[in-house]
Amino acid sequence: MNYYSLHHKSPKTTFKNAVVEGLAKDRGIYFPENITPLPKDFIANISNYSNHEIAFEAIKQFVGDEIPEDKLKDIISNTLTFDFPVVKVDDNIGTLELFHGPTMAFKDVGAKFMAQCLEYFNHGNEEEVTVLVATSGDTGGAVANGFLGTKGVNVVILYPSGKVSDIQEKQLTTLGQNITALEVDGVFDDCQEMVKTAFLDEDIKRTLTSANSINVARWLPQMFYFFFAYKQLHKEHKDIVFSVPSGNFGNICAGIMAQKLGLPVKHFVASTNVNDTVPNFLKDGVYTPKPSKATISNAMDVGNPSNFIRIRELFNNDLKNLKKGFSSYSFSDSETRETMQKIYEKSGYIADPHGAVGYLGLKKYGLQENEFGVFLETAHPVKFLDVVEETLPVKVEIPEQIKKVINNKKVALKASSYEDLKAYLMS
Numbered sequence: 001m002n003y004y005s006l007h008h009k010s011p012k013t014t015f016k017n018a019v020v021e022g023l024a025k026d027r028g029i030y031f032p033e034n035i036t037p038l039p040k041d042f043i044a045n046i047s048n049y050s051n052h053e054i055a056f057e058a059i060k061q062f063v064g065d066e067i068p069e070d071k072l073k074d075i076i077s078n079t080l081t082f083d084f085p086v087v088k089v090d091d092n093i094g095t096l097e098l099f100h101g102p103t104m105a106f107k108d109v110g111a112k113f114m115a116q117c118l119e120y121f122n123h124g125n126e127e128e129v130t131v132l133v134a135t136s137g138d139t140g141g142a143v144a145n146g147f148l149g150t151k152g153v154n155v156v157i158l159y160p161s162g163k164v165s166d167i168q169e170k171q172l173t174t175l176g177q178n179i180t181a182l183e184v185d186g187v188f189d190d191c192q193e194m195v196k197t198a199f200l201d202e203d204i205k206r207t208l209t210s211a212n213s214i215n216v217a218r219w220l221p222q223m224f225y226f227f228f229a230y231k232q233l234h235k236e237h238k239d240i241v242f243s244v245p246s247g248n249f250g251n252i253c254a255g256i257m258a259q260k261l262g263l264p265v266k267h268f269v270a271s272t273n274v275n276d277t278v279p280n281f282l283k284d285g286v287y288t289p290k291p292s293k294a295t296i297s298n299a300m301d302v303g304n305p306s307n308f309i310r311i312r313e314l315f316n317n318d319l320k321n322l323k324k325g326f327s328s329y330s331f332s333d334s335e336t337r338e339t340m341q342k343i344y345e346k347s348g349y350i351a352d353p354h355g356a357v358g359y360l361g362l363k364k365y366g367l368q369e370n371e372f373g374v375f376l377e378t379a380h381p382v383k384f385l386d387v388v389e390e391t392l393p394v395k396v397e398i399p400e401q402i403k404k405v406i407n408n409k410k411v412a413l414k415a416s417s418y419e420d421l422k423a424y425l426m427s
């Protein structure tokens with residue numbers, strides 16, 4: 001499969017190069033040249049297939065012959081080692097729980113899949129690849145865990161000192177081996193800036209790549225979730241509306257890819273916190289990125305969502321067309337907390353702040369009689385323990401995955417400027 005840059009100034013490239021490079025030379029993100037719908041009877045008989053089989057069918061055309069089928073199947077079975085249940089919280093609303101993985105946020109799937117692709121493509125090479133990633137919390141843990149022990153790949157994670165939760169910090173600083181954590185004296189935007197500077201610095205001779213959702217190997221496996229939800233719900237014979245709590249818009253964009261592959265989805269709702277660049281764009285047709293604002297659903301604090309350009313491409317860059325299949329709404333922190341309380345009172349379900357924003361999106365959309373709404377629960381409530389326990393009369397039980405890291409010893413290098421990162425990368 002070939003991929004083209006959405007800035008249209010770099011030549012087309014292979015899946016392998018798109019994974020290894022991350023971003024094209026013209027700084028555009030990659031997009032697959034073709035999307036071929038899956039056979040109709042595969043979709044109609046989806047309950048006859050295992051999750052591993054569904055994932056293989058969904059992704060194989062995007063990998064093409066660059067990874068042998070058996071190897072791709074191994075990669076999938078090493079990635080999908082847990083469940084993705086839809087839990088009903090209302091007559092016509094369910095939540096797709098994506099948090100049963102090792103770091104309890106949905107990014108586990110993309111990170112693990114990408115790590116194995118990179119390992120496969122780099123085998124036999126003398127030179128190691130360095131994955132450089134800035135995190136405001138969840139990405140760091142998922143990448144650290146997903147890449148742990150990956151041969152030929154070193155990972156450097158930059159995180160803002162004092163700005164991630166204790167659990168998140170433990171998840172990214174305690175693993176050791178090929179994972180190095182850099183604790184940056186600054187905010188997330190400083191970490192991001194340091195990573196960008198490193199990519200442009202010609203003194204650095206290491207091969208660098210990134211592991212955020214611009215990378216096709218982290219983005220595409222997120223399609224699987226939407227198939228898994230459909231597999232559980234298609235017997236209800238209702239039209240499915242997905243609401244996806246969105247920050248960089250990678251997850252929802254993968255959902256639209258699944259729809260392109262033939263998955264029956266009536267409508268997509270991109271639910272955001274007050275970082276409302278996309279809702280505003282849908283309202284007035286002008287795309288105005290802005291600095292991010294801090295909220296209680298902080299994994300979505302993004303002012304310039306990197307994957308939105310892929311969504312526009314999927315709707316042929318036509319706003320009218322986009323609005324037919326896609327809505328986007330923004331919600332405040334107080335609305336989010338009220339909704340966490342409402343969901344809990346009604347059903348006993350503990351939603352994390354991101355999931356609650358997703359639920360609000362379905363309410364605002366206004367489900368019709370024949371529609372069933374699914375909001376994605378992108379993280380376990382334990383990952384946002386302070387907010388959840390402040391807002392709801394509950395004590396969240398600490399799951400096994402978290403107990404495992406919470407008492408481990410934090411090891412992080414300190415960095416106060418780009419020079420510190422550069423010195424590390426040159427050593």
Ligand SMILES: *Cc1c(COP(=O)(O)O)cnc(C)c1O
Binds near residue numbers: 107138248354379
């Ligand atoms: C990353 C993340 C999001 C946002 O996902 P995007 O693909 O960037 O839109 C939402 N919720 C949680 C918990 C996350 O970690």
